[in-house]
Amino acid sequence: MNASSQAKPFVSINSSEGASSSIPAPMVDIGGVMPLESLAPVPASETPGVQLQRAREARGMSVSDVADVLRFSPKQIELLESDRYDDLPGATFVRGFVRSYAKLLKLDVIPLLAALAPAVPPTPIEVIPPANMGEAAHSGLVDRSLAKRIPWGTIVAAVVIMLAIGLVLYVVQTAGLVNMLGAVSSAKVDTPPVLPAATESATPKSSAPSATPEAAAPATTSVDMPPTTPLVAEFDERSWIEVRDAAQKVIFVGEYPKGTRQMIDGQPPFQIWIGKASAVRLTYGERKVDLKPHTREDVARFSLE
Amino acid sequence: MFGFLRSYFSNDLAIDLGTANTLIYMRGKGVVLDEPSVVAIRVEGGPNAKKTIQAVGKEAKTMIGRNPKEISVIRPLKDGVIADFTVTEQMLKQFIKRVHESRLFSPSPRIIICVPSGSTQVERRAIRESALGAGASQVYLIEEPMAAAIGAGMPVSDATGSMVVDIGGGTTEVGVISLGGMVYANSVRVGGDKFDESIISYISRNYGMQIGDNTAENIKKKIGSAFPGTEVKEMEVSGINRAEGIPRKFTISSNEVLEALSEPLNQVVKAVKDALEKTPPELGADIAERGMVLTGGGALLTDLDRLLCEETGLPVIVADDPLTCVARGSGIALEKMDKLGSIFANE
DSSP, rough: OOOOOOOOOOOOOOEEEGGGGGGGSSSOOOGGSSSSGGGGOOTTTSOOHHHHHHHHHEEEEEEHHHHHHOOOOHHHHHHTTTGGGGGGOOOOHHHHHHHHHHHTTOOOOOHHHHHHHSOOOOOOOOBBTTTTTTGSSSOSSSSSSOOOOOOOOHHHHHHHHHHHHHHHHHHHHHHHHHHHHHHHHHHHOOOOOOOOGGGGGGOOOOOOOOEEESOOOSOOSSSSSSOOOOOOEEESSSSSEEEEESSOOEEEEEOOOOOOHHHEEOOOSSSEEOGEEEEEEETTTTTTEOGGGGTTTTTTEEEEE | HHHHHHHHHHEEEEEOOOEEEEEEEEEETTEEEEEEEEEEEEEEOOOTTOOEEEEEHHHHTTTTTTOTEEEEOOOOTTTTTSHHHHHHHHHHHHHHHHOOOOOSSOOOOOEEEEEOTTOOOHHHHHHHHHHHHHOSSEEEEEHHHHHHHHHHOOOOTTTOOOEEEEEEOOEEEEEEETTEEEEEEEEESSSSSHEEEHHHHHHHHHEEEEHHHHHHHHHHHHHOOOSSSOEEEEEEEEEETTTTTTTEEEEEEHHHHHHHHHHHHHHHHHHHHHHHSSSSSHHOOOHHHHOOEEGGGGGGTHHHHHHHHHHHHEEEEESSGGGGHHHHHHHHHHTTTTTTOTTEOOE
């Protein structure tokens, strides 16, 4: 039995009956009674139980012979042969039982199990290959380092998403700001608050410093006024103001906080009354208006043409 | 809270991380991957030798025993547990990537993964960590006998005893299950690999020939049997004659393979007998009526059911498609994950 240089194919299987003389006898000799070929093919219309029973009888075996080998009880074997699967313990057992029984009788298992399928359904076992099967099996060496890799895909996606969010926020904010500003400035002009005129006259200081033109103007601008010789009032501190036009109609009145810049439009000459003259700078067209000559007790009252 | 987002980015998976094969079941799709647990790694030269994965799965398996010096072919699992942590993690990562369609984000699925019932806490933690390292967001462990029984379609939640014998590549798991829990579980580190080793050493001893792992596996699959039959098969194989140092061909018969396998098969039989001995009598009666179910690749060894039948005197049946039983069982557990809590194992 040692190695010999035979010119046979590398792997071959030979089923040789001749070699059986040198082989130890099987413990239970059932299969050797009849060769497989001598069995008449069973009609497919027969139920699995009938097919099994017929094959068993053709081999000259009794139910108890089968029970001795398979270790199922004779009652279970009879139940199977009469196709009463409901009295047997479940699909797995019935299918396994049929498989063992068919192997013992040297029947082809596959058609038997197929015939059994309507009564005893098998569990689905198909292997579904994924759509990109074999993608990782390519022998490329480029990017499959064992070292931890940086998740570039995730980083790029995160940056893109952040940029998108930033852009959306920017657009929303600018649009919202413009709308809001328009609303605020028109509201300030349209709704004159009713205030007592003499409340600011009690301020003790009389030395009002002249307006400093280099002071930074606040960024608020009125957008819905035409720019024809505008009168602009800028407030360095909180102050009260009233402006009347040529028809003596109040066109601008109210108390305004520090940092306010208001454009006043109307028909000159204006009658102007400022509660705290030191806190307000007036510009008419290109010209700065000096409030000092008209100020008494920090209250300025004058007309402007 | 972000469950809907997770289900959009990745599908939950059940993985049978076996010594011989890794199977992946995807929720709602079935078994989507069945590949050998083999990784081929190329080590580039130089002082900062870079390691890259050359191949995984089937392609890597063909390289076993045929690799040049700079490629090492690794089976990262041994005896059902992780032997090489990094390589296992990378292999899992490749397999998970393969079953997920290409997406911008790397997948982070919830994973159910099988562990041998006899594995230690350290071994279980290694398996959990490797799955987390491969990108899992959450990892659940399930013991192999439980998964095998569910996959074989046994009534695990009924008040009847179900006995399952799962013969894998590295371990043989024996479990007795009733009312959704394991009444008895044991695993012995004997499986397909031990069968191959026994064939290799038998041939070495009796023929003075050296054969490779893949050749031994071929012999086992084609003419291996666990019980003396009437039909004797022969197979011609080639190996290296140790005395001459030259490749030679020789013929081996199924009865010789049976003799070679007798030792590991005895260990399997002993494990089954131990389980029967320790099974409570009520459940033992159920098993005597219904029999035990064989799953795993070892169940495909010719006449193994006959051997166990003769040795125990109980009916023995082979499950439908025994190779995928554990993966399918884990898959069923995955589908019902939110309902079944108790079937998962702790570390």
